[in-house]
Amino acid sequence: MSAKSELIKVLTNYRNAYEQVRAQIDQIRKNPDYTEEGKVNLIDPIVTNFVPSVDQARQAAAAVIQGALEALDSFGVVAGMTGGAHLRDAGYQAGLANVLHMLEIGALDADEVRRIAKEYEGDYAAIATMRKLCAGRGWAAAGIMDIFPKDTREHRRQVLLQLLRNIEQYINIAPLKSSGAVKAWNAANHGAPADIPKLLDGLVAFINNKLGDDLSMDE
Structure with a gap:
């Protein structure tokens, strides 16, 4: 129930x-x-x-x-995340660190960012960090910044x-x-x-x- x-x-x-x-x-x-x-x-x-x-x-x-x-x-398990990843899982954290690094050095294009944002939906801390890393790159006009779910x-x-x-x-x-x-x-x-x-x-x-x-x- x-x-x-x-x-x-x-x-x-x-x-x-x-x-x-x-x-x-x-x-x-x-x-x-x-x-x-x-x-x-x-x-x-x-x-x-x-x-x-x-x-x-x-x-x-x-x-x-x-x-x-x-x-x-x-x-624990976040329903919106691919595979029901565990936030404290070492493999999950390693993957997230890699994603954040690629965002920081500008190695991901807009389409890749859209896909990643969807995969990490539900991890509020990760999404907030991604939003900060993507800010100021001229993506606002393309609606990229709008794809990051708000922390409600x-x-x-x-x-x-x-x-x-x-x-x-x-x-x-x-x-x-x-x-x-x-x-x-x-x-x-x-x-x-x-x-x-x-x-x-x-x-x-x-x-x-x-x-x-x-x-x-x-x-």
Whole structure:
């Protein structure tokens, strides 16, 4: 299962569970046969018993995003590179050093640079070095400089961090652990629990429509 599918599954399952708890609470609140104290006594254990599900969902969603964040800077197989080369492989590094040397002395023509840039796509450090070595050679007009992929890791990192912040906000009833359940429920949901499913629906739609299987976002 891809990171995208796993995250959507966690959020959707939590949303459905949240709706069920909210429905139970609303049913009790609207029942005129209960006193206010009676309603509290019935609602309190419902919300308290829901806390483990909240924690589990938040931790599971955060783990998926943290994995995507770690992958941004990890070494290993780079999907866009020919043969799935390993960045720390000695042979790969030797080949890269040779390519950079030929670029430095001007031994490669424009067509060769286009091919090489494609082969090293995904190795952000190598691409950045190639871009510097090719700058100022009059290739800009020919579109050569445009073939070097931009390093989008920082943009992707910010998207993932914002996603993590949203999840921590939407999947959070932490006050339940230290105060009365009913009051905490209202406080954690800003007095409007019905908004949480809508927020989660929007989050799932964003992930589904804007992010790739590895939670990457196209520029």
